[in-house]
Amino acid sequence: MLSSLSYFVVLISMSAALWLAFYLFARGFPSPLALQTTFALTAMAIFFWLTYNHFFTPLPQLNYIKAILLNIAMASWYEVTYRLLEKDAQQKWLWMRYGLYALLFFSILLLILYKPEVSRRFDDELYVAQLDGSLPNVIYSLTQIGLTAGLMFNLFIGKKIRFTPQGRLFLAASFCIAFALVYGIVSLIFSTVPFPRLVQDGLVFSGFFILGLSVLRHQSLLERRTVFQDFPLTLLVIASLALIYIFLASIFFHVQANMFASLIGVVVITHSIYDLTREFLERYRAKQERQFRKVVLRFDLQTSQAYLQKTLEALCEQINASAGLVAVREGEHFAVAASKNSISVNTEVPYPPF
Numbered sequence: 001m002l003s004s005l006s007y008f009v010v011l012i013s014m015s016a017a018l019w020l021a022f023y024l025f026a027r028g029f030p031s032p033l034a035l036q037t038t039f040a041l042t043a044m045a046i047f048f049w050l051t052y053n054h055f056f057t058p059l060p061q062l063n064y065i066k067a068i069l070l071n072i073a074m075a076s077w078y079e080v081t082y083r084l085l086e087k088d089a090q091q092k093w094l095w096m097r098y099g100l101y102a103l104l105f106f107s108i109l110l111l112i113l114y115k116p117e118v119s120r121r122f123d124d125e126l127y128v129a130q131l132d133g134s135l136p137n138v139i140y141s142l143t144q145i146g147l148t149a150g151l152m153f154n155l156f157i158g159k160k161i162r163f164t165p166q167g168r169l170f171l172a173a174s175f176c177i178a179f180a181l182v183y184g185i186v187s188l189i190f191s192t193v194p195f196p197r198l199v200q201d202g203l204v205f206s207g208f209f210i211l212g213l214s215v216l217r218h219q220s221l222l223e224r225r226t227v228f229q230d231f232p233l234t235l236l237v238i239a240s241l242a243l244i245y246i247f248l249a250s251i252f253f254h255v256q257a258n259m260f261a262s263l264i265g266v267v268v269i270t271h272s273i274y275d276l277t278r279e280f281l282e283r284y285r286a287k288q289e290r291q292f293r294k295v296v297l298r299f300d301l302q303t304s305q306a307y308l309q310k311t312l313e314a315l316c317e318q319i320n321a322s323a324g325l326v327a328v329r330e331g332e333h334f335a336v337a338a339s340k341n342s343i344s345v346n347t348e349v350p351y352p353p354f
Contacts, residue, residue: 023212023272047070053262084154
């Protein structure tokens with residue numbers, strides 16, 4: 001029972017984090033908040049993918065990579081909360097930011113150089129890992145504590161953050177991470193008692209998912225880069241597609257459970273790339289339309305024929321047309337009022353019968 005729940009939580013966490021990372025990048029680019037959150041969610045998606053695979057094929061020599069990913073995700077989260085502060089507060093606490101990033105760099109460097117293996121007192125991936133007192137693990141733990149304390153500090157000193165709906169979501173997400181950190185510390189203190197990692201993974205996922213929701217709400221209400229109602233529908237579609245793929249792969253191709261994370265990852269990535277491409281093409285089209293309107297509004301309206309000629313040329317350039325004309329109906333025929341690489345101006349064109 002514990003193993004099934006653990007597999008399910010990690011699989012859902014990986015899928016949701018990966019999808020939300022693509023979703024925020026597509027809807028939020030180039031917002032710094034959206035990019036930082038996307039970075040954090042991507043790191044967590046890779047973390048949960050490695051964790052799921054470790055359930056079936058334990059590779060303790062790769063645990064340092066998961067530690068690096070957690071540090072990167074937490075640093076990205078801290079950066080999000082730092083960017084929410086007002087300018088004077090950012091300048092005041094800039095030294096803390098530099099100090100935490102120096103600690104982060106030192107931690108990642110030690111993890112890469114020493115590649116410490118995490119011991120498990122109960123020899124099972126289903127329980128929280130027990131860190132030893134080696135220097136890389138100590139610095140890693142201090143980095144996690146420092147980044148968590150830093151992001152909580154940013155949220156509590158920013159009064160405007162706490163009094164907004166999206167700010168309260170930031171706080172809820174941060175409390176989830178703080179509880180996950182406390183859970184890990186308690187499991188280290190009572191090392192003779194098995195602590196299921198299901199609780200810790202669930203808290204970490206909840207924290208990062210709520211973080212994504214808070215940034216999404218910030219994008220929809222403040223920066224107007226997305227529509228919040230689009231979120232549940234898109235989530236329902238991608239979740240349904242993932243379940244259909246899993247069902248078909250299990251029934252017809254006999255895909256085993258150890259491949260579910262990779263299969264869902266491929267489904268989410270491929271469909272998200274399509275959505276990302278469509279989103280950027282739509283933005284490009286909207287940008288071209290705005291530029292066209294700006295060009296038209298700059299024209300001199302005193303001379304109607306000159307205005308029509310300039311508008312026609314701008315429109316042909318906008319739709320990439322080599323020729324075009326504007327004709328005005330006069331009685332039983334049309335008179336060409338503006339032309340580009342077509343019939344000359346003032347030429348009469350017969351009215352087509354119907």
